[in-house]
Amino acid sequence: MTHHSTRRLALCVAVAGAMFAAPTTLLAAGFYIQEQGVTGLGRAYAGEAAAANDASTIYFNPAGMTRLESGEFQANVHLLMPRTRLSDQGSSATGAFGEQPIDGGSGGNPYDPTPVPNLYWAERYGERLWLGVGLTAPYGLANDYDDDFFGRYDSTDTDLKVINLHPSMAFELSERVSIGGGLDLHYANATLRSAVPSPAGPDPDTDGEFKLEGDSWDVGFNLGLQADLTDATRLGLHYRHGVSQTLRGTATVTPPQGLGESTTMSAQARLKLPDVASVALSHEFDARWTGLVQYTWFRWSNFDEIDVRSAGGSIQTVEQAYRDSYAIALGAEYQANPQWTLRAGIQYDRTPTRDGFRSTRTPDGDRIWYTVGASYRASDRFSFDFGYAYIDVGSESIELESEFAEVGVSTETRGRTRGDVHVLSAGLRYRF
Template sequence: MTRVRIRALAVVGTVAAMGAATGAQAGAFGLREQSAQGVGVAFAGSASGAAGVSSIFWNPATVTMRPGFNSEQSLTFVNLSGEIRPTVGTAPFLAPFGDSGEIGQGAVLPSGATSYQLTDRLYVGIQTGAPYGLVTKPRPDWAGSIYGRSSRIFSLSFNPVIGYKVNDWLSVGVGANVEYFRLTLRQAIPVPGISPAFYPPAFIKGESWSAGWTAGATITPWEGTVFGVGYRSSVHHDIEGSFALPTFGQQVTANLNTPEKLSVGLTQALNPVTRINFGFEWDNWSRLGDIAITSRQFGVPVTSLALNFKDAYFYSVGLEYDWSPNLTVRGGFGYDDGPIDTSNRSVRLPDGDRYVASVGASYRWSDKLVLNASYAHVFLGRNRIVAGPGQNYNVANIPFAAIADGSADVVSVGFRYAWDSPAALAPAPLVRKY
């Protein structure tokens, strides 16, 4: 691994650790909260239309499921809570500085989708949202400050799609995914001979615009059953930015490929007022592999980052019941076998496998307006963090060990509005959803 010039400045370990956290942030902060309706069923059946118009995010072919001109908007508050407590194995001169305090930060995620019927078979639409994000921020001077002080990820995507109803039982869709990605990471720099309370700060930041594509299909073999499959391609980001130490700064670049996503959904009507939804998602986080941080000035690699993420799998089931012609209630449960384990867990994101329980409801205010509200709780177990010599995360061979606890509360509200009278354009969909 080439470390020219940077080695002379004795900051190789710092740059490597900060870059590694960049990849971990992008991997572990994938967001599904694109639909208030979808939150209520733990995103079960999102690829088969159970997430409303915003199902476009998972499967562009769902744009054909609602005749006429429809818009949907959602606003989701994610309240992440977590704490990291150092344990035996942490360097003795760091341990007295104690735990992280509350690292979680609340975030509001807007998202929306619109579908428009051009002909009896041809539809267009667009979905917007934040596929990656959130923030963690421990106390500035804690035992793990050399491995992370604050981390911020912001993203925004625009997903225009076109869908075509091949016949009464098959629809297909394709689209583009234009994505903006920005990050800022901060940490302390260990300096021999001074107290960790006075370690100077360092940061790395960068941003990128790029694009990918999406495709999918829905199959309605008979009335009351919808099966959907959707695919979102990887987006290749050439991130340009800078890192800075107290006495030195440099422009850098990094190549980051977001994971492909495969979504499968099944919606089955049990009777005229009850539907069950099943969902499965695969995210190819293992494709990140090694990420190089390169000096723009000298055109050589600064370091190579072995993130060693594993693929993620999400399983969910949800139930919807039409309590009355105007009120639908729903609930769901999901299990997320995520990309983070002890081998690649960092203080920036002490993530692990997740369990999600959710409830929600939709109220038809009028023939044109439907209101949605949902709540979900994300359960995280106690997760072990190990950093230092021989580990994926290593700053100046200083050992750090800890136990992390975390959870999240998700509150989502939204509405769907029909701009016209679709009954005049096409028959009502076979599976009615509120």
């Protein structure tokens, strides 16, 4: 690596430290965060495995680095503004006190506006080889409900983030075909809280609490291919292996009021992330118009349960029963002039959650994305990217039954959820 390349990579790492010091958790489809590039957002991530507009191809298909016009450093930030509305549909608790409704409010909007950064660096070495690195937050979830939330015995507070470092490479097999791949170096950190009901009945003033905290490191990989089928049409294929994390930390049980002191023990839990496979096409209709389409499949059935264990055995097991899901996106780009490129797209993104297992931690539904975006090329070296998305999250039911054998209480959480997300994105690209 040359001296100049080393300095550019050092700059990338320094900026990464500043940007990723910000919170990176949020509500996402399931808890996957698609917002890993700004140009892609503008077309609802249609054709992202084939497009290779910029260095964010390191995430979506590293083979696309060979299509870049020069080495590039890219810094993006996405402001996600999720909103969820939950309504109680007859939640109740049963114990020695008989059956009682779980009195409480809707929990308020549990989400705050959250910035999500991405950083990429890519450079050519020789005639056919490219090397690159990315830093992203591909999975995350954060919500915090009011203390009197009717679904508090399911969840009160969730904070999960996964940071991914992507060392990647690409090789040009011929003028038409390139391959690429890389490692996914994951760091995961999670805090999960939920209330424990009192034997005397459901009351937020006497509830106890269950809290799990843990983190872990693990490694996965991803592979990609791009092929020009004609001078105007490009095919992209990409596969990302689902990393299976083992979060190690502590579990703390605070009994309901009057039933003793808090107990903290060492604990661990598995976090199984999905395999993700994409197929995409990009077609240039003429010198100005490009159409793009993409199908992405998620093996969310990996995420079947949260099993919290200690040295003495299982502490808590919560079934998730996620199903495999998919997303279909269609988008277009218009080259208005040498400086401006305009984009628009639509995407259907099916929720992996199921009736009977859907949780207030992920009050998700099928999503439809409507997006627009633009890029401005200020000079041969600098470009600026902008994007906006409105995501409509469909209404779904929450129907959960939980047993609290230690206090002799069972609960039924019954609710209805509906939401939406606004996303504002901006990025800076520097070519060298």
